[in-house]
Amino acid sequence: MSVFEIIRFAFRGLFINRLRTALTTLGIMIGVASVIILLAVGNGSSKAIQSSLDRLGTNSLQVRSGGGGFGFRARASANTQKPLTILDTVALTDKTQAPDIKQVAPIASTNGTCVVGTNTSTPSTFYGTWPSYYEASNTSIQSGSYFTNDDVTQARRVALIGQTTATALFGTASPIGQTMRCSGIQFTVIGLTAVKGSSGFQDGDSLVLIPITTMENTITGNQPLTDILVEATKSTTATAAQTELTAILDARHGITGRKTADFSVFNQASLLSTASSSSQTFTTLLGMVAAISLLVGGIGITNIMLVTVIERTREIGIRKAIGAPKSAILTQFLIEATILSLLGGILGVIAGFVGSHFTIYGTKPVIVPASVFLAFGVSILIGVFFGGYPASRAASLRPIEALRYE
Amino acid sequence: MAEAVEAVDSVVDKQPVIEVQNAIKRYGVGDASIFALNGVSLSIEAGEYVAIMGPSGSGKSTLMNIIGALDIMTSGKYFLDGIEISSMDENHLAIVRGRKIGFIFQSFNLIPRTSALANVELPMAYQGVKPKERRERAMVALDVVGLGDRVNHEPTELSGGQQQRVAVARALATRPALLLADEPTGALDSKSTGDLLDLFDQINAAGRTVVVITHELDVAHRAKRIIRMRDGKIVGDEINKERVA
Known part of the structure; x- marks a missing residue:
């Protein structure tokens, strides 16, 4: 039994269940793409704030008439200022x-x-x-x-x-x-x-x-x-x-x-630090939202993999009965999971890159390279681990137990 | 047709194909335990056609699972084609099943949404037979069972009888030492049953060892030796005089 043969089985398994394959891939794709895009939006907006502040000059100060701002107090003391x-x-x-x-x-x-x-x-x-x-x-x-x-x-x-x-x-x-x-x-x-x-x-x-x-x-x-x-x-x-x-x-x-x-001074440097800390908060928030969507995507993969294996327990039993060793079954399911998450991951990265080309709510997203690797890596890891676990459980079943499964 | 069967056949040795010694299979522990097999000893020579009979709960299915290396026994020894397999682990058992045994199940157990040809090729694929040879052997086996014109049909596009014949082709194509059928006619009409039993006759006539587990008398009477079971023990083992002159 060559690895090439097992890969062929895995592809056939995915092809036979086209709809499920497509939906799982979509789930992973959305998870990965949303991580990339949301972090790109956060990064883009903080870059925008940064560059507009840079244009003002961080070493410039502005002196303006009126004490402590443009509010009430300035006007109240207008006659003495x-x-x-x-x-x-x-x-x-x-x-x-x-x-x-x-x-x-x-x-x-x-x-x-x-x-x-x-x-x-x-x-x-x-x-x-x-x-x-x-x-x-x-x-x-x-x-x-x-x-x-x-x-x-x-x-x-x-x-x-x-x-x-x-x-x-x-x-x-x-x-x-x-x-x-x-x-x-x-x-x-x-x-x-x-x-x-x-x-x-x-x-x-x-x-x-x-x-x-x-x-x-x-x-x-x-x-x-x-x-x-x-x-x-x-x-x-x-x-x-x-x-x-x-x-x-x-x-x-x-x-x-x-x-x-009767005058007040505005320091661009302090404005800059306030702005960059608030954009940091914004990015963190978006990152959390993205992480949650990746997690949900991961749970989706796990769920599909579990269902796939349970649904195919009988098929696993048949394969074992006619001479498939545990390793062949395990490898087939692992490869199926890997292909699914790889495909979803790649499509997600593509969607992330494409989506980041559009201006979202006035912000030009700037992709964070680390987010691409992170999202892609996590999706593969989740796919392989949570696809591998139920597969190894199924592959370890005695054929007689697997065959009895309806 | 008999020549075709010989074409997929291999050399058959004259040693016992099945040698079971004092097999015990117990479910549960202590007082609540049940003996599905309670000291079964059995020897089947190469080229025999054996029916194992008995009512439900007699232990015949358990015996079939043990003989088929699908399950392990609590104690006892089992030699299949001269190899002791009672002490093997699951991974080695899988290899033994693939090489030595051709299974035919009551519910056919074909891989769904997969063509007849791919189903027949599957066990050979796990054995590492080269794709070209595998295809040829699968085509021959499907010809033997009379489905040469339906190789690309999926199980759902075939009748029960045809599905069972695909299963027979799958079992034959690996050239097993033993063809093991568990209630093979249980889901078939009488016409398909007749066709299948004719096929078994031919396969046995070509020298293949056939073991059929059944509770149907007319199926059992097509065999040359009938073993009767009750309560986990063999209660009868006789030559079928109708078939053996």
């Missing part, structure tokens, strides 16, 4: 008082609509700032050029625009050198920023950046700053930079305790 000004910004560049601050950029923001001919676009971000903003906010140019310090001092009417805004206003044509009217003022587009992608609910490419002086002179007047963007020298010095800038601004604004503070 001092606004953030360009002078505050300049004070933060003091290298002796703030050695951990690399650079500082003021942000004045406004809402406005830009028009080119009949095309209009309302950028979600319309900032007036100066050149250190680029590095502090990870903004780079795809084509054209940045506006310079000279443009700021001269208050030139030049603008950098994002991809979304460019497409809305100029279509596929190059926007460089073109003019547009924003809030009624004419600007020359000198640069197109590289794609930023969306972070959360905001489209990072719906963007217009102009020199802060131009904005104050032409659109907003002498309005306080919305934010001051501060870049620490390194991501590890972000906390030190925060302490330094708080001290400087406290002195300038006459703040004695945090309760009376």
Whole structure:
């Protein structure tokens, strides 16, 4: 009795019971595929959070008017609070008082609509700032050029625009050198920023950046700053930079305790750790769901294998009566179980890869290689072990007992 | 047809095919135990045609299971074709069954959803006979039982008589020392019964040892020797004068 012969028997056994074979394979397939896809979704979403935070820059800090957030308290003390000004910004560049601050950029923001001919676009971000903003906010140019310090001092009417805004206003044509009217003022587009992608609910490419002086002179007047963007020298010095800038601004604004503070500081690094820990929780949760579905798949295999062996006890008896040794029976059933779980596992991996190509609830799944091996390995192990156990029990039966079985 | 039977036949020795010495099979323990076989001794020579008769509970099925190496006895010795098998383990018994014994059961016991040809080939496959030779021998055996035109039919597509003939072909194809039939006609109509018993006659005429376990008198009377059992003991062992001149 050659192994090849036994493999042939196993295939015939599976072929004869086509429906059962198909259903068992399906069960394993779903188990394996769901592990791969769910973990890929978890991984993908944590990757997405990570990359959108990376875009913000982990070593950047944001100073905003109002104490302890944007809530009630800020508004309640509105009459006593001092606004953030360009002078505050300049004070933060003091290298002796703030050695951990690399650079500082003021942000004045406004809402406005830009028009080119009949095309209009309302950028979600319309900032007036100066050149250190680029590095502090990870903004780079795809084509054209940045506006310079000279443009700021001269208050030139030049603008950098994002991809979304460019497409809305100029279509596929190059926007460089073109003019547009924003809030009624004419600007020359000198640069197109590289794609930023969306972070959360905001489209990072719906963007217009102009020199802060131009904005104050032409659109907003002498309005306080919305934010001051501060870049620490390194991501590890972000906390030190925060302490330094708080001290400087406290002195300038006459703040004695945090309760009376009229500004607040947002640290991207702490935001990052919060976000990554919550995405970790999410992935763990998905992983647990996936593990349960694999377990259920495994129980399914076990059940089918048990039923298969019990249903075929009589056949096993016949085979033994006409001279099949225990090893031949055991091998046949083990091979059947292996083929089933192998087939289900392979199909599950394929389904997992295919399924991971689709965007699921706005998340682009990223396959975790370990999950593929884990799911595949576990399904085979379950198949062989739980297929092997009832098979060995049946193969050990005396033929007379197996034959009597109805 | 007789030539065809000889074609699947092998050399038959003149030593006892079956030698059972003081076989005891006990079920249960202590006072509650029952002796299914209570000291049975039996010797069957090569080429004999033996019927084992008896009412239900006489122990004839137990004896058949022991002779067929399907079950082990509590005590006693059993030599099949000169080999002592009463001390063998299940794995060796399987090999002995495959090589020495051709079984015919009351309920046919064909593998379901498998063609007649594949069923006949199966025991040879377990013995390691090469596929080509196996196919040829299976075709010859199916020809012998008159099913040469139905080799690709599955059991459910065959009548009871035809299924039993497939089982006979399966038993013959391995060229066993002993053809062992357990109530072979129990599930057949009288026409099929007649055909099957004719087939047994031919097989025996070709020199094969045939042992039939039955409770039907007319089946038993086709044999050349009739052994009667009652309460786990042999109570009669005689030559059938109708058949042996």
